[in-house]
Ligand SMILES: CC(C)(COP(=O)(O)OP(=O)(O)OC[C@H]1O[C@@H](n2cnc3c(N)ncnc32)[C@H](O)[C@@H]1O)[C@@H](O)C(=O)NCCC(=O)NCCS
């Protein structure tokens with residue numbers, strides 16, 4: 001736990017990078033980069049995700065230092081936005097121009113700010129609410145970019161990564177975290193509990209990555225197939241495990257990838273870890289990315 005800006009920044013940056021690495025390491029993820037393959041991505045691979053995660057450490061550290069013990073405000077929003085945009089440049093330099101973690105910088109970056117504004121031990125819901133409050137201030141210096149997300153938001157009327165943050169990350173606090181906790185309670189092994197949390201996100205999120213690559217048909221298919229996995233009892237059942245592989249194949253056939261759900265899984269693992277640290281709960285022995 002932290003008492004100074006320096007300690008807060010070091011701790012939160014370590015946990016943020018660990019969350020990105022744990023998301024990448026989780027295998028097998030449908031359509032996404034994992035330890036086995038690059039999913040639907042031709043310009044991404046596992047080592048690139050790990051390199052990118054490490055390169056972003058200073059970004060998360062700078063966000064935490066800037067937000068330490070402050071309250072959400074227009075000025076803080078714009079300071080964090082500048083650090084986040086610089087983080088995207090660092091990511092692109094580290095990866096030779098590939099977008100590995102744009103959505104993750106946004107979601108985990110805002111949650112890092114949320115945690116740094118509050119006292120150590122704040123609940124995941126309070127952190128997400130505070131991050132949402134910050135995200136609702138407009139960023140007057142944001143460049144007017146026609147991003148993939150902006151294009152499909154206009155076309156399909158979804159609110160994307162920005163909406164999720166501005167609402168206080170409801171898919172993280174009301175869907176992914178409860179699914180993760182429920183699966184653990186049932187004694188489901190940690191990596192399967194995390195896959196259940198990812199499946200729950202895919203079942204509910206309007207993911208602009210899926211929309212951009214595969215249109216409304218891909219988003220609907222992904223949601224329906226993910227709901228079916230949950231209805232079968234999750235990935236720890238034989239039928240759920242088979243259905244997870246069917247979802248993977250369906251996404252690959254459509255060249256589609258649930259990148260937004262992957263980002264929110266990283267956000268979920270980040271908040272879960274802060275909560276477990278505060279409660280003095282042991283880190284699962286299946287957690288492999290603790291030493292970054
Ligand atoms: C809001 C962001 C993500 C841009 O969003 P936009 O939809 O325009 O862009 P783009 O399609 O390029 O990227 C969005 C990414 O978000 C993720 N995503 C997609 N759908 C969702 C969703 N429903 N919920 C959460 N994340 C999602 C995906 O990984 C996707 O790649 C962000 O890059 C941004 O505006 N950054 C500015 C810097 C800033 O303010 N930073 C502050 C925090 S660090």
Ligand SMILES: Nc1ncnc2c1ncn2[C@@H]1O[C@H](COP(=O)(O)OP(=O)(O)OP(=O)(O)O)[C@@H](O)[C@H]1O
Nearest residue numbers: 024032033099100101102103104148209259262263
């Ligand atoms: N394990 C992962 N595999 C793939 N994408 C991930 C993973 N984890 C997070 N993501 C998110 O998915 C996004 C990358 O998806 P995608 O390549 O579809 O985006 P894009 O660069 O906007 O699109 P395109 O490559 O089609 O032009 C990143 O912003 C990243 O945050």
